[in-house]
Amino acid sequence: MSAPVGLPGDPPGGRRAVAVWGIGVAVYFVAVIFRTSLGVAGLDAADRFHVGASALSTFSILQLLVYAGMQIPVGLLVDRLGTKKVLGIGVVLFTLGQLGFAFSPSYGTALLSRALLGCGDAMTFISVLRLGTRWFPARRGPLVAQLAGLAGMAGNLVSTLVIARLLHGIGWTAAFAGSALAGVVVLVLLLLFLKDHPEGHAPPAPRHQGAAYVRRQIAASWREPGTRLGMWVHFTTQFPAMVFLLLWGLPFLVEAQGLSRATAGDLLTLVVLSNMLVGLVYGQVVARHHGARLPLALGTVAASALLWAATLAYPGEHAPMWLLIVLCAVLGACGPASMIGFDFSRPANPPERQGTASGITNMGGFVASMTTLLAVGVLLDATGDDYAVAFSSVFVLQAVGVSQILRLRRRAARRERERLVASRVETVHVPV
Numbered sequence: 183m184s185a186p187v188g189l190p191g192d193p194p195g196g197r198r199a200v201a202v203w204g205i206g207v208a209v210y211f212v213a214v215i216f217r218t219s220l221g222v223a224g225l226d227a228a229d230r231f232h233v234g235a236s237a238l239s240t241f242s243i244l245q246l247l248v249y250a251g252m253q254i255p256v257g258l259l260v261d262r263l264g265t266k267k268v269l270g271i272g273v274v275l276f277t278l279g280q281l282g283f284a285f286s287p288s289y290g291t292a293l294l295s296r297a298l299l300g301c302g303d304a305m306t307f308i309s310v311l312r313l314g315t316r317w318f319p320a321r322r323g324p325l326v327a328q329l330a331g332l333a334g335m336a337g338n339l340v341s342t343l344v345i346a347r348l349l350h351g352i353g354w355t356a357a358f359a360g361s362a363l364a365g366v367v368v369l370v371l372l373l374l375f376l377k378d379h380p381e382g383h384a385p386p387a388p389r390h391q392g393a394a395y396v397r398r399q400i401a402a403s404w405r406e407p408g409t410r411l412g413m414w415v416h417f418t419t420q421f422p423a424m425v426f427l428l429l430w431g432l433p434f435l436v437e438a439q440g441l442s443r444a445t446a447g448d449l450l451t452l453v454v455l456s457n458m459l460v461g462l463v464y465g466q467v468v469a470r471h472h473g474a475r476l477p478l479a480l481g482t483v484a485a486s487a488l489l490w491a492a493t494l495a496y497p498g499e500h501a502p503m504w505l506l507i508v509l510c511a512v513l514g515a516c517g518p519a520s521m522i523g524f525d526f527s528r529p530a531n532p533p534e535r536q537g538t539a540s541g542i543t544n545m546g547g548f549v550a551s552m553t554t555l556l557a558v559g560v561l562l563d564a565t566g567d568d569y570a571v572a573f574s575s576v577f578v579l580q581a582v583g584v585s586q587i588l589r590l591r592r593r594a595a596r597r598e599r600e601r602l603v604a605s606r607v608e609t610v611h612v613p614v
Contacts, residue, residue: 193380199317203326205368205376206313207333209269212364213306214337215345216280216299217245219361221338221428222346222447223354225436230354231289235433235567239559242429244293245300246552250545252304257541258396259305260312261534264378269309273372275302277365284358307334308540311524315536316379321469324525328465331521335457338427342450403539407594408530411587412539413546415479416523418583420547422486422576423516425554427453430573438569439500449510456514464518468525475522476591480584482519485512487580494570520547526594529601550579 193199220227220241228238259268279299286292307330314326348357403409426434427450435446467474489509493501501509523543531539554575561572 193317193319195318195322199380202375202377203310203313203317205371206265206269206310207330209273209368209372210306210310210330211333211337212368213272213276213303214334215340215361215364216276217303218338218341218427219280219345219358220245220296221450222341222432223349224429224432225443226349226354227292231292233289235562236559237289239429239555241293241296243552243555243559245296245303246428246548246555248297248300249304250548250552252301253308253541253545253548254400254538255541256305256308257537257539258399260309260537260541261399262395265309265313265316266372266376266378268305269376270369270372272302272305272309273365273369275299275305277302277362277369280358280362280365284355284362308537308544311540312537313376313378315528315533320529323528324468324521325465327521327524327528328461328468328518331517332458332461335454335461335517339451339454339458342447342454346447399535399538400542403527403531403535403542406527406530406539407590407597409527409539409542411590411594412523412525412527412530412543414523414583414586414590415476415526415546416520416543417546417550418483418580418587419479419516419522420520421516421550421554421579422490423453423457423513424547424551425558425576426450426513428551429555430558434569434573435506437567439506441506449506452507452510453514456511457517458514460515461518461521464515464522468522472525475525476587479519479522480587482512482515483580483584486516487577489513490573490576494573523547529598530594550583554579 224238227241228234231237256268276299279295279297279302282295282298283292286295310330311327314330315323318326345357345361348360351357352360425431431450431453432443432446435441435449436443439446441449464478467478489505489512493505493509496502496505523546524540527539527543528536557575558572561575562569565571
């Protein structure tokens with residue numbers, strides 16, 4: 183299937199669109215720095231709060247539980263209130279969460295801080311996706327979404343390169359409190375310059391309020407096979423890299439593979455750099471050839487499963503460095519592949535449901551990540567830190583996700599063809 187053509191009433195894009203959208207992306211960039219800062223501080227957190235693997239995984243699980251649970255409510259809020267208000271609330275919450283984590287005297291207060299951070303973080307990505315659909319033509323949607331994801335991975339890169347060094351240079355409190363200043367900066371930019379949409383492209387106001395509106399938005403989005411397919415694509419592709427970067431990658435590389443922290447940090451950086459490079463490629467390919475969406479997603483799942491299997495089953499005491507490098511490079515493709523999920527849900531829903539549909543889609547990967555984070559932590563404690571057994575939980579979730587993708591793919595493709603034909607008929611009959 184070729185890329186979609188411009189639709190009547192499409193926003194014009196241009197430099198102003200890039201500038202406004204860039205502010206939203208900057209907010210998401212900072213949110214990802216805060217979200218992933220625990221990934222490079224996992225071992226430090228275990229020492230600081232005197233906790234084991236299961237308790238350590240609870241930090242990320244709680245954060246992702248809040249994030250995933252907030253996705254549909256945030257989608258509804260974005261559809262109802264607009265991007266600027268929701269992003270503003272998100273910045274305040276994730277900045278307070280990062281500050282709280284910096285000064286937490288105990289494990290309990292640190293957990294509450296990560297939950298607050300997760301709540302604010304949950305409000306960013308869907309808002310940025312909505313901002314892109316409001317400021318850029320529909321044909322730019324796949325590339326704009328991938329570029330937003332690319333900015334998120336740049337935030338991850340800051341965590342692996344900067345936060346990790348700050349932790350070992352100036353200490354826990356100064357590193358986390360100092361990073362929170364970035365939240366203040368993006369909040370000022372947002373309040374001064376961000377606009378929800380270009381002049382003349384305001385969305386229609388919702389005609390109904392209250393519980394009936396909420397039920398209708400969720401039900402209508404869920405009925406679309408494209409929304410459900412997008413959710414399962416996101417579920418199946420995102421979590422292997424998310425789990426690796428968010429918490430368990432550094433302990434796996436240091437404790438199971440015998441690498442130094444510096445070398446493990448370099449491999450985490452490779453995941454991020456690979457993600458950024460692959461994101462540019464996937465965005466261009468999907469923008470030009472929509473038929474490539476599913477092969478790219480399933481190909482990424484297959485490649486990551488193969489490399490994990492080869493690494494975990496390697497007969498030696500440690501996997502060779504070349505294999506770890508290839509594993510990390512392939513894990514870098516998981517993030518861009520998860521963005522393909524939005525390229526199924528976006529065309530399946532009208533503009534007034536984009537936030538809700540994106541929330542449902544985005545929930546998929548974070549539910550999978552949360553489940554795997556918990557499974558890995560529990561299995562590590564139960565098996566005496568046997569990482570091969572613990573990380574085998576990845577294959578279970580991938581199998582569940584692939585089965586759902588294969589079940590929904592034909593139905594979603596048929597509905598998409600029907601909508602494309604209908605839109606062409608409507609375009610032909612537009613008066614000139």
